[in-house]
Amino acid sequence: MLDQPSMIHKNYLNRARPSTDSLTIVIKIGTSSICDEKTHFPLLSNLSMIVETILQLKARGHRVVLVTSAAVGTGLRRLNIDVKPKKLAAIQAIAAVGQGRLMSLYDDLFGQFNQPIAQILLTKNDLADRSQYLNAVNCFEELLDMGVVPVVNENDTICSSEIRFGDNDTLSAIAAGMVKADYLFLMTDVDCLYTDNPRTNPLAKPVWQCDDIQALREQIVVSAPGTSLGTGGMVTKLIAAELATAAGVTTVIARGSTPQNILKILSDTEQNDLPLHTRFTAKDNPLVDRKWWILHGLKSIGKIYVDHGAYRALVAKQRSSLFAAGIVKVEGDFVAQQSALILYERKDAAGAIIEVVEIGKGLVNYSCTEIGRIMGCKSADIPEILGYIESDCIVNRENLVITALREA
Template identity: 85%
Template sequence: MLDQPSMVHKNYLNQARPSTDSLTIVIKIGTSSICDEKTHFPLLSNLSMIVETILQLKARGHRVVLVSSAAVGTGLRRLNIDVKPKKLAAIQAIAAVGQGRLMSLYDDLFGQFNQPIAQILLTKNDLADRSQYLNAVNCFEELLDMGVVPIVNENDTISSAVRVENEIRFGDNDSLSAIAAGMVKADYLFLMTDVDCLYTDNPRTNPLAEPVWKCDDIQALREKIVVTAPGTSLGTGGMVTKLIAAELATAAGVTTIIARGSTPQNILKIITDESDLPLHTRFTAQDNPLIDRKWWILHGLKSAGAIFVDKGAYHAIVAKQRSSLLAAGIVKVEGEFAAQQSALVVHETTDESGQTKIVEIGKGLVNYSSIEIALVKGRKSSEIADILGYVDSDCIMNRDNLVIIAPRDN
């Protein structure tokens, strides 16, 4: 997994890649690549190279989505504020000022080449409703078909910066870019940052840190590297968020690349079969990506509660990978939710030291409310009608609405 450069170059070039005839490419540019960290002035040379790279990609027939940070940094410059505040409302207000300025800057740069752009502001709540999610997907598709470059950012003015455990927030724009890549069924997601690639440790403090050229297993990678860098004072990301984004995108079948933001022209080299590849990290896409609906269930919906299942149900769901969740295997329910809301499926066990451990099995849409599930838990499907007085389904979660998270049993 942690291939050395000399070895990985040979293997990397021989690997199957997405067809280069016409690719859909999502490029995420961080604040550090757009604004000076101290003065907050725009880095016009970087921005110009980003625009020129996108135009070259489009000239070759590729479709491009740009996910851009720096609304806050641009707002700080406009308001002559030296330090990013900590108060959420203040950050949101500054972002509201900066977003318009940032889009004006992009419009000026792309306008020099008569390239139309579109602004798309998203929050996680926008995607929680299935119809809104599909509307956003359709909007992306229409814009790309029109030859427009969509420029995406989180709607910082109304979004919350609080991280909820087991739920994805945008906030850092890395996760947002992964969600966008999944929505447009991208071939590549480029996470452009202030270093060339992912390293085994922080190269600024550890001279022995080695570059990671290729990763096939992100979970195994986390156990072998150190990623504690929090990002710049203006940005909110770091390598931790980029690993999360890579995990989201590769699950949707998107090859994910970490590369240096100040050299966006390297994107052209990476997507073609050039022998002298620039330093970067490549996360290979999963062979069996989640289909659109399951991607939405897993990453678009907030879990309203949790359903605890016994060992038998755990093994049945994980081993078969296509089993529905039946009432007989449920031991308890936590949280309050209605039918068709999202809930986690978990199993409670103990480790060797006797400590309680919660294993997340999956996430899905329920056919019954939490109150109804509590009444029928542990009972046979044939008893649901007698207990509730009606029956909507013989299972609590249909297999088509259940996304498995836990790895398959050996």
């Protein structure tokens, strides 16, 4: 994967790309590309280039979603505060001031070209309920069909640590999955992903193409944090790329100060003057919408541990439901239709746990108390034990996402 850059570049150019006739594109712009890190003044020239790039993409028939950071940075400038505070309530108040100003900046810039925009503020709670998730998806679709550019940000004003996405890299990956995007562009303060930090290691080499993110993690050094205003860094971009590619979205890391490079990256493969960037290949078998929502839209409330037979059946077959007979332990306090992790404890000959394997995640048909009563039992015994039966399985295969890659 990490050959000499010239060879990587050559192989990259020879790869087939999806048609660019009409694409859905999500562009994530970080704080460092919007605000000066020290003065917090908006980088108007860069914002103008971002807007012009989006308009050129739309002129070519593409649908574009913009995920933006910098509500806090913009708020600090508006309130003449030099340093971002640590108190959560203060940060939320500053974000409330900055979000309005940030949208005003975008509206002014897009308005010069009569391009309507729409503000969408999200938290994890907004996506945890299936109906709210679908409402958000439908809203995105309607806006894009109307020719509007949705401008997305995390709702920092009401977010607590429990309902935060954590950073806008993750939010952009979730948004890309929701709109079934073809491309996600993570615009940052470097040209691409490197094998090490290029600011401290002159031997660091650019990574042009990545087909296996897990294998890539074992070959590179990624430790650079985000800026003093931002929350992300290269680590979060790898996580975002993993989320987005799992949904079938090709993900690209590129420099935020040159957003016009997006047009070149999307152009024909014949040209040999492509700007530096890193492309993460989309998965050939992406998760369908419901399973994507279960995996990334829901917080796991409990844990269900299974025996070796259930582990083998779930991982090997990939399409099996989870039955009570294969459950050995349940943890957490949850009710029916909440999300739980499915786990397997691998033990040595003496019975000591040597590894906990995460098999997947699913929506349960019974509460933790009910599962505790019927675990290890056959489905036919459930009515006698509980006095009723909601389902013959604990998790239906349609509501179960298998994440374990190794063979049982």
